[in-house]
Amino acid sequence: MFVAIPFPEIDPAVFTIPVLSLGDFSIGPFPLRWYALSYIIGLLLAWKYADHLIKKNNLWSADNVKSPVSKDDLDDFIFWAMMGVLIGGRLGYIFFYQLPFExxxxxxxxxxxxxxxxxxxxxxGGLIGVAFAMAYTAHQRGLSILSLSDLGAATAPIALFLGRIANFINGELYGRKTDVSWGMNFPVFDERSRTWMYEDALGRELGSQGNVHPSQLYEAALEGLLLFSIVSFAVWKFKIYRKPGMATGIFLLGYAAARTFVENFREPDSHIGFLPGNLTMGMLLSVPMILGGIYLINRANKPNSGKRLPNSETPS
Known part of the structure; x- marks a missing residue:
């Protein structure tokens, strides 16, 4: 008889700040969830790695010319990038997944x-938000937008990996039913009792209602670990930062390919289901990334595309 791998049943909240009482006024409790923590840690690790990359002048120029992005440029961009992720990610969900269907x-x-x-x-949506943050920072600081996007291409998979692990811990965005040996039965978390539940009071099954693909782990492996390895290898081994836009193109193509592949195992949102042609919204939204990735790679491979001007002379 087939038995699924047991779900680890980790509390979605890392810890909870208790109720704070000030006389008759009280606020809280405030749970710090793994998903929020993944954003914070992902941002900090990406920031640290990007800072390391801009210090390696030989990655950007054969003449060992200083990186076109300074530490001050990076520090300024990180703030706006975080705003872009949060605002763009939320509005993207509303306009792509909510408004057309509910x-x-x-x-x-x-x-x-x-x-x-x-x-x-x-x-x-978060990607679009970050693109606006890049455009704003590039304009304000006299940078090439491709210099910022190439940095983001190498660092974004870090946050993607942590975000998908948080999805797994939360028991959300799981896959379709399967009989593979690593399938899982995802329960539902009860906020009152702080426990995971597989059945309701009437004995009806909750959660994934059977063994399903742990598609969050597939995405963490492909969009996170594999994509990080590919882009980083190209940056350090082949010095692709000397060809502006190349790293960005590889990231866009790599993410779109990974996401499209995993969408074949991931359960579509219940209020959307499958689109015509058995496509999913994730597949559809990845098409512009494929086209953009192909364009940027072709552009980067053109003669003289690798010339980077000093910051003061770089068009925004």
Whole structure:
């Protein structure tokens, strides 16, 4: 008889700040969730790695010319990038996943746009938000937008890996039913009892309702570990930072390929289901990434594409 691998049943909250009472006024409790922690740690690790990359002048120029992005440039960009991830990720979910399929929910509760703690973030929306942050920072500081995007291409998989691990811990975004030996049965977390539940009071099955693919781990491995390895290898071994846009193109193509592959195992959102042609929203949103990746790689391979001007002369 087939037996699924047991779900680890980790509390989605790393820890909870208890209720704070000030006379008759009290606030809380405030749980710090693994998903929020993944954003924080992912940002810090990406920031640290990017800072390391801009110090290696030989990665950017055969003449060992100083990196086109300074530490001050990077520090400024990180703030706006975080804003782009949060705002773009939320708005992307609303416009890509919510408004076209459940407009009445938004009309009945317009404030749901701000209720990020209830879930609902889109990677593709976050990517658009970061693109705006790059454009703004490049314009303000006289940088090439490709210098920033190439840095992001090498560091983004770190945050992607941690985010998918957090999805797994939360028991969300799991895959389709399967009989593979590593399949899992994802339960539902009860906030009151702080326990994972597989059945309701009537004995009805909750959660994934059977053994399913742990697709969050597939995404962590492909969009995170594998993509980080590929881009980093190309940066350090082949010095692709000398060809502006190459790292960005590889990231866009690599993420789109990984996401499209995993979408074949991931369960579509219940309120969306499958699109015509058995496609999913994740597949559809990856198409522009494929086209953009191909364009940037071709552009980077053109003669003289590797010339980087000093910051003061670099067009925004």
């Amino acid at each position: 407009p009445e929910r938004l009309l009945n509760d317009p404030l749901m746009i701000f209720k990020m703690w209830e879930g609902g973030m889109s990677f593709h």
